Amino acid sequence: MKLIKKLKGNSGCNVSLIQDKERGLIVRKSASSVDYNPRLKLQFFKQSSFQHKLVSTPKVFGLKGDSNNLLYFDMEYIRGESFHNFISTHAPFQSLKILKTLLSIHTLEGTLGNNEAVNQKIDALRPYKNYSRLLDYCADFEWFDLPTSNCHGDLSLENIIIKNNTPYLIDFLDSFIESRFIDLSKLFVDLMFGWSWRGKNNFPFIKNIIILQELQKDLTEQEKEIYKRLTCLQLLRILPYSNDNSTKDFLNKSLSHILQHHL
Numbered sequence: 001m002k003l004i005k006k007l008k009g010n011s012g013c014n015v016s017l018i019q020d021k022e023r024g025l026i027v028r029k030s031a032s033s034v035d036y037n038p039r040l041k042l043q044f045f046k047q048s049s050f051q052h053k054l055v056s057t058p059k060v061f062g063l064k065g066d067s068n069n070l071l072y073f074d075m076e077y078i079r080g081e082s083f084h085n086f087i088s089t090h091a092p093f094q095s096l097k098i099l100k101t102l103l104s105i106h107t108l109e110g111t112l113g114n115n116e117a118v119n120q121k122i123d124a125l126r127p128y129k130n131y132s133r134l135l136d137y138c139a140d141f142e143w144f145d146l147p148t149s150n151c152h153g154d155l156s157l158e159n160i161i162i163k164n165n166t167p168y169l170i171d172f173l174d175s176f177i178e179s180r181f182i183d184l185s186k187l188f189v190d191l192m193f194g195w196s197w198r199g200k201n202n203f204p205f206i207k208n209i210i211i212l213q214e215l216q217k218d219l220t221e222q223e224k225e226i227y228k229r230l231t232c233l234q235l236l237r238i239l240p241y242s243n244d245n246s247t248k249d250f251l252n253k254s255l256s257h258i259l260q261h262h263l
Contacts, residue, residue, distance in 0.1 A: 080163030185230035199246035
């Protein structure tokens with residue numbers, strides 16, 4: 001087994017591309033600390049149990065532990081095109097078709113029932129006092145009516161790979177709430193502000209606006225209120241992990257835009 005290179009990840013895990021004699025190229029996702037083990041275990045089961053007729057995910061080979069008691073699992077390496085690059089090089093209607101397929105993966109389960117999980121997430125971000133207005137905006141909502149469902153948990157465009165016209169979902173994440181709106185808001189963060197294009201100069205602004213407008217047509221007024229607040233919360237949730245300049249710059253610009261134009 002040979003390490004080819006470290007891969008970029010944003011979930012707090014170590015991700016590596018490895019050459020295995022029996023399985024060929026594989027991706028290994030490892031917990032960064034023993035404290036992260038329970039989360040990695042949830043991510044493993046979320047990915048390994050995913051099934052859909054039109055959307056795929058890399059085959060998972062099993063959950064194991066290393067000599068440092070850190071959990072890890074291996075999965076097949078998918079050679080394909082990241083969806084944000086696909087959007088840049090294809091017509092909006094082609095990207096919309098894929099996105100609407102992706103948004104069909106959710107199965108409605110019920111409603112959240114209370115505000116506790118959302119309020120805990122907001123309270124954990126209260127030390128970022130520069131964004132107290134945004135946190136108040138997120139808190140000022142009846143989250144107990146939020147529809148719950150299965151979800152990917154981190155449905156950025158970087159975590160969607162297109163291979164032979166089939167979308168593959170990678171890097172599933174355990175979420176503080178399980179709802180299709182978690183996935184929808186993450187997509188909207190990407191399309192609105194260009195998360196997957198951060199640090200690059202090829203953000204397809206016009207294409208993304210067209211795609212966003214079409215996706216928003218299918219939402220009720222109540223659903224629009226949900227995604228607006230969750231889109232804001234998705235950006236705020238990245239703050240504790242913003243260790244590089246491109247991410248910090250992205251967050252400052254995006255959150256400042258919301259403060260200036262939407263509140």
